[in-house]
Amino acid sequence: MEIFEQISNAVIEGEFGEITDLVQSALDQGIGANEVIREGLSKGMTEVGRRFREGEYFMPEVLVSAKTMNTALSILKPLLVGDTTQENVGTFLIGTVKGDVHDIGKNMVSMMMEGAGFRVIDIGVDVKPEVFVKEITEKQPDVVGLSALLSTTMISQKETIEALKEAGVRDRVIVLVGGAPVDQNWANTIGADGYAPNASVAVEKAKELLQRRPHS
């Protein structure tokens, strides 16, 4: 349908000034909010993710696309309340680890995850291991993201995973780690399930690991 393509293009091109009218027009045509998100916004953000991954887009373009998506979501989300047909790829909980207050990487991952249809719970920065344990126990996410920008704080990712083990919740979730100094080797060392070098790959990784997970 043409309107989906227009919405998806508006997200890709970051036309936040036009998105409100486009979304309204879709709703006026009787299209459900859920469908607008799935067929319009998510498709757009998937393309934004691809362009970012392949070096066509950089942070400024992604941020403007994300703003466009969020403008649309602020109209659509209230309409989803009580919508039982809502598709949910999974729940993703993310925080920046203890001692680290940097949130851009975390926010980029959150935006991309949301764009891909995950329900995102962002528990903020400088998050202590025991807070991760508590939030995971309460919110029961499928995937958990531990973000660290600094070489001095990546050790907190290790501590967090250890705390999850001790609390007996480690095996209930898929743990992804990311951040400037982090690599696959570090992810293996500390027993994470996956590593992603950027926000777009994080989405792919989360989906892939979720699919491989045995259904309980």
Added chain:
Amino acid sequence: MTKAMTSRQRVQVALDHREPDRVPLGIWSTLDGYKRLRSYLGLPIAEQYPVGSTTWSRDVPVEFDVIDKLGLDVIRVCGRCPGGKSLEKTPDGLWIDEWSVKRKLVEHPSGTYLEIVNPPLKDATVDDLADYPWPDPSDPAVWEGLEERVKRLYDETDLAILAQFGRGGIFEQAKYLRGYDTIMYDMAANPEFVIALFDKLTEVEMKFNEIGIGLIGQYINILRLSPEDLATGDSTFVSPKMFERMLRPYYKRSFSLARKLLKEKNPQARLQFHSCGAVYPLLNALIEDGMEIFDPLQPRVAEGSRPARLKQAFGDRIAFWGGIDVQVTLPRGTKEEIAKEVRTRIAEVAPGGGYILSSSHRIQPDIPPENVVAMYEAAKEHGEYPIKA
């Protein structure tokens, strides 16, 4: 065998793209890393240190006693904070710098960093910039005693002198004033504001350099412009196209004035520019615009921007600073691993001159001082010219 050179000669020869007696050694440190190093070397620790450009890790001028004890070749000098103050603590427990950027002290497993809270220009418009309390480069407090101090270093030591006068730069300072994500967003969606802000920041940077060079340009070997970060470890922050359009004109302006004034005072002095990360796609433009030394070589960035590649691509046009990894090797490596990396880096970058060896960024709080010493020891052992492969 070549006759031993003084530090100043060694650095100058290397910057002239010739081979000195051995690879010259530089240093750059955070305040926490510096205190650890001083304590390890058995040197007294002052209650307070003047911090240079007041970024998150607090740049500290490394004193002569440390340089002397470690046998290094370059000493760093800078002016004082405008307003006669240093980083100040506000009643709400935050630290405020000369740009009115507030930071809180955040503890991490091996020390502390100062992290920005509520960037002061986050919601500002172009009109707000006119009334903003910009740091004043012409404030005499900045320059008080500098000429005397540096002349003494020049006369009484044989060290090469690196000076930085600017206190924040352009893109980097814009990130601190506006917030990282906001300025990145502005670059795509709000160019009028970006242009107004970069114009102002470039003017401040240029004024600091103009006055500083006027005072001590004749004594310095390296003029370091305010550090910028143009890339993450994986890629540039903005596309090369956007860099060309929205950032390069400012660097061009700033480089060209600094270079002109510097060479008038000392034709042999060289212009150093800093950016972390995977900057390969931008280096040619920066070189065309006047950069002569690139800082820092970082071995753990994306492959295209690693030391060997940069040397091969640009080694005949610019010199390099840095090279020994602060992310893994220095904080967690053994003495042997550190020596191995030093040997590798020297083999990659030192032939033909044009290399000053140092850590790949400031010495961070989590780097054991004995590893810093091991790095310099290895560099002296393996850095003699001609370099053995």
